[in-house]
Amino acid sequence: GAGVSQSPSNKVTEKGKDVELRCDPISGHTALYWYRQSLGQGLEFLIYFQGNSAPDKSGLPSDRFSAERTGGSVSTLTIQRTQQEDSAVYLCASSPRAGVGLYEQYFGPGTRLTVT
Amino acid sequence: KNQVEQSPQSLIILEGKNCTLQCNYTVSPFSNLRWYKQDTGRGPVSLTIMTFSENTKSNGRYTATLDADTKQSSLHITASQLSDSASYICVVSALGFGNEKLTFGTGTRLTIIP
DSSP, X not given: OOOOEEEOSEEEEXXXXXXXXEEEOOTTOOEEEEEXXXXXXXOEEEEEEETTSOOBOTTOOSTTEXXXXXXXXXXXXXXXXXXXXXXXXXXXXXXXXXXXXXXXXXXXOOEEEEEO | OOEEEEEOSEEEEETTOOEEEEEEEEOSSEEEXXXXXXXXXXXXXXXXXXXXXXXXXXXXXEEEEEETTTTEEEEEEOXXXXXXXXXXEEEEEEEOSSSEXXXXXXXXXXXXXX
């Protein structure tokens, strides 16, 4: 079946502009995660959604970052007033559910964001 | 602070040879440890998941070990193939309040040469 998809695959934007990154999770997966992978760094957790519960936003680095998940499916990560340090690969993952347990996370190919 | 350290940072080996990648972690309370393979330009793909009670788990030519006492894990690749060239990421899960918190290592970049 279809895996996690993300769009765009690459995004170049000017400093100060807003960007929106999209994630389509695997159908039926209730948990959705956003991560950031900077050059030479490990993946950094940003935010996660589980069903209708309030999202865990504890990883968002600043109030310029926000995310929504509409209808329990598609998610959009928005970065306002982008800065050069926002340049990274943004990865989305989905899971059958979240919580304690060995629930596999399936990753999308990522969106490479470059802020000039 | 939860941390995952991997070594070596990079490794180059000849096709057909074996290799072992290392992972040390300080994550508490421990839930499980995962190894992922990430090809260039792609998202990570899971290789193994182990709980504290598991010492070893295999997935084809990949064998992961876990020593929960010393907080160390290794990933052994047997009879390497060119397609094994990728980054291998160790990920440790900590129990949270209703959610697991994953801590990612920075990965080992493995290159297989013919």
